[in-house]
Each structure stands twice: as structure tokens, then as C-alpha cells.
Amino acid sequence: MRIVIAGGHGQIALRLERLLARRGDEVAGVIRRPEQAGDLLAAGAEPVVCDLESASVADISRHLEGADAAVFAAGAGPGSGIERKDTVDRGAATLFADAAEAAGVRRFVVVSSMGADGEPPEGTDPVFAAYLRAKGAADADVRSRAGLDWTILRPGRLTDDPGTGLVTLDDSTGRGEVTRDDVAAVLVGLLDEPGTAGRTLELIGGRTPVEEAVRAVAG
Template sequence: MHVAIAGAHGKVARLLTRLLTERGDEVTGLVRDPAHVADVGGDGARAVVLDLESADAVEVAGALRGADAVVFAAGAGPGSGAARKDTVDRAAAVLLADAAEAAGVRDYLLISSYGVDAVRDGAAPPELDEVFVAYLRAKLAAEQELLARAAAGRLHVTVLRPGGLTDEAPAGRVHLDASVERGSVPRADVAAVCRELLDVAATVPLGGRVLELVGGAEPVELAVARLAAHDGGATG
């Protein structure tokens, strides 16, 4: 498999890159900062410097040529303001979709966030600060755009909403379903779930699905296989 990962220097992205390349898959890692090329290359990927806030779809499509799937793992990051939540967490995810379509890449895995439903229909929960609300709104808008393309048959989309991310050692066991209780999950387990979802997407393409993920009791491979066997039972 050849996977292109946007935001390849992020923690989950780097863990996913290692999981893929260690088993012989090819990874193209898109990074904004040239200083990150060495790290991404050390993970086994071919690093491509592209700023998704300024690049156009033609440029990004050129980097995706030959890929079987794309993963959006980019984010504006802590400390960024509300405006960048929109330009990265929404607009860059949509740009990657435009580029994937142009390059003929059908499978798209969007790493979103648990809790986006809290801001649906313009809601602004008072317990959340303004920037976090902007972040959730950007993630939700990206989901909606991608799932609309999936419904139209333009992309095979999987949306993954992990809970609170930790740097703990991987447990190898998760709770993965269309809806789960709030919780946390090691980044390493998120990466492992992403790897399995990419494998499933290559063999059981669905129009669009939304999955929530926290730590749990079910082995990663079995959790993903169970959802695939239900023939869209977790479809969003």
C-alpha cells in the first residue's frame, strides 16, 4: 500500500508512518516545515514540503500521485488562534480532498476529534473556550464536507474521532464504534487503529463512516474487523 499522510510530523502521524513502513508499505509524508524532513525521512517516509495553507490542489495532487489512500493528520496545533483552526483543520482537510480526487485517490481517512457534536448547529457550550469551540467547528465542517463527497460517490471516507490523546504505551485494546463514552486513548493505539482502517478501506470500501475511539477491552484488529463485518453498521 502507498499512503500519503498530511501533517506527517505530528505524533500520531509519525507513529502511523512507522507502523506502515515497518511492514513494507510506502508512505509519502507532507510537512510544512523543511526542518521536519529529516525526522519524517527517519520514520521511513518520503517527505514532501508543502504548506497546505498556501498550496493549491494541483500542487498537492502532484504529491499524491500513485497513492492508494490519504490520511489527514494535520492540525493548527496548540497556541494557534481561531482563524488558523479554520485554515488548517477545515480548509486544509478539504484541500486534501480536492487533491485526492484530482489524483485519483479514493480512500480518505480523516483524523477528527471526539466532541465535535457539541458544536453542531452553531452551539457554543459555555464550558469550552472560544478557540476550542473554533477547533471543534472546523473539524465538524471538514467532516461534513468529506461525508458529502462520500455520499456522492466521489471519495471513500472514514472519519476517526479519538478521545483525549495520551503518550502512554500502547495497550492494544480499544473501544471503537459509531458512538462511545468520553475517555482517553494512547496515540500509539490511534495509529494502530488507523493502520487497520486503511487496510479495511482497501478491501471493503464504504461510502462514509464515522467512528469514535477511546481505550477499551477489545483488541485493535478485532475491533476494526468487527465493524467491517457489520457491513456499514458504524456508518455515519
Template sequence: MRIAIAGGHGAIALHLEKLLSDQGHEAVAIIRNPEQASDVLAAGGIPVVIDLEKVDAATLALDLAGVDAVVFAAGAGPNSTAERKNTVDRDGAILLADAAEGAGIRHYVLVSSMGADDFDPESDDVFQIYLAAKAAADANLRERDLDWTIIRPGGLTDEPGTGEVTLAESTGRGTIPRQDVAALIAAALIDGIAVRAQFEAISGDTPIRKALAAVRY
């Protein structure tokens, strides 16, 4: 498979690129900063410099020619403004879906956030705006005729992955290694499972592929 990953220099994306490359797949990493290309190459990915805040859907669709699936793992970052939560976390995810449809790509995996639907609509707190942006992106994708999967991980850690998780509509609070989130994405894409499913993900005691296969659609 040839898989394009928006946010291709993020920690989850770099783990994913290595996983895909090790299994003989092509991971196309969409990055904004060309200086990040060497890290992508080291992980086994193919860097492509595209700024999702400046490109339009038709142009991005052309850039996605030959791609079998897309992953949105981008984010404005913890120190970014409220405005960029919307332009990256919300609008970037929607743009990628528009481009995927334009390019005839059906499979889309979106990395969202636990608690995305629990935002305070009256708050101007940046974190609440971030959750609202994630919720809007998720809702937009759910309405599309695509083979989508929405993963809402708990607190992300840099601990080594265990390969075992708990997946549910609501798992309760918990953490999960970024490496295991990457493994969830890879398994969903390669095995074609958990299609049209949205779930929260934390560390647990169920092997990843078995947990994905048991997700209710």
C-alpha cells in the first residue's frame, strides 16, 4: 500500500512510517518544513513538502495521485494559537478528506482526541477550542461516504509500545504510548478492519488486531 500521512514529522507519524516501511509499504509523509525531511527518511518515509494551511483541495488531490489511503496525524501543537487549532486540527483534516475524495481514495484514518465531544462551547480557553476543532473534524468525516476510522487516544506517552490496548466508545481516562497508536493505525489500514468505527484508545491487555476486530461499527 501507498499511504499518505499528514503531519508526517509528528511522533506518531514517525513511528507509523517505520512500521509501514518495515512491512513493505510506502509511507508518504506530508510535512510543512523541508528541514524535517531527514528525520522522515531515517524513519523509512518519503517526505513531501506541502503546507496544509496554504494548499487547496484540488491541488492536494493531485499530490495524492497513486495513494491508497490517507492518515491525518497533524496538529497545531501545544503552544499554538486558538486560530491554528481551527486551521490545522479542524480545517486541515477536512481538507485532507476533500482531497481524498477528489483523488478517489476511500480509506481515511483520523487521529482525534479523547473527550473531543465534551468541549465547552462558551469557553475561549485554547484547549477547549482544540477539542471543539477535533470534534468538528470527526463529525465532518463521519458524514462522508469513505471507509473512515477515527481513533481518539488518551494521554500520549513516549513509553515503548506494548502491543496491547483497550478500545471502546468510552474507555475512561488513561494513557497510551504513541507507538501503540501508530500500530493501531497500521493494523486498521493494512488489515482493512475497524472501518466506519470511532473509538477511544488506551493501554490495556488485548492485542491490537484482536481489539480492532472487536470494535463495534
């Protein structure tokens, strides 16, 4: 498969690129800064420099031509303000979905966030609340598209601990932690399992092997 990943220099994306490249897939990662290219090459991915905050649908769709799947794993990141939560976590996700449809790429997987549905609880930090609203709006946009076979993955609190290969994956899991390694492994499973299209899934650490957990939620 050829898979194009938006946010290709992110911590989950780099892990995903390594896993996909290791098994022989052709992987491209969309990055904003040229100096990030070396890390993608080391992960086995082709770096594609394209700023999703300023690019057009046509700019992005040409990088998606011939792809079998697209993964949106971009985010404004720590230290960014409310405005960039909207322009990246919502706006760039919508743009990438537009580009996938324009390029005829149906399989579309989104890395979202637990808590993205509904209004954030009272007292939530304003920047984090903006992040959750942006993710929720992007997810709603993707779910409305008949031209995409989408799956939305909402991990719990992310950690850098080594992956266990054991997870809980379901429509609703309750709060919990999950390693970035295990998120990347689940993304591989979702890409391989078309029966998960049309599902919005939460993910935390658990007791079920990744492949078994993905099979269990397939339609």
C-alpha cells in the first residue's frame, strides 16, 4: 500500500511510518519544515514539504494521487495557542479530507482525541478546550463525507512508555492511558481492516492484543 500521513513528523506519525515501512509499504509524510525531512527518511518515509495551514486543496491532492489510504495525524502541538488549534486541528483536517476526496483516496483515518465530542467540562483550560472543540468539529466534518471510508481513532492520555501490544478499543472505553507505540500499532490495524470504516473508536491500554481488538470492532 501507499499511505500518506499528514503531520508526518509527529510522535505517533514517526512510529507509524516505521511500522509501515518495515513491512514494505510505501509511506509519505507531509511536513511543514524541510529540516524535519531527515527524521522521516530515517523512519523509512518519503518527506513531502507542504504547509497545511497555507496550502490549497490542489497542492495537497497532487501528493495524494495514487495513494491507497490517508492518515491525518497532524496537530498544532504543545505551546500553540487557541488560533492554531483551529487552523491546524480543525482547518488542516478538513483541508486534508477535501484533498483526499479530490484525489480519489477513499480510506481516511483520523487521529483525534478522547473527549472531542460535546462541550468541554467547566473549568477546562481554555487552550485545551479549544483543542477539543477543534478536534470535535474536524471529526464531525469527516463523518459527514460520503466520499470517504473514514475511521476516527480517539486515544486516551498518551505516554512514551514502551508499547505492550495490549489495548482496549471500543466505541467507549472510559478514561485511561495508552502508549504512542500502541496507538501506532492500532493505526496499522485499522488501515488493514476496511470493516472499521464508519467507526469512531476510543483507545486505551488494556488486555486484548492489538490485532484481536481491531478484528473485534470490524463491521
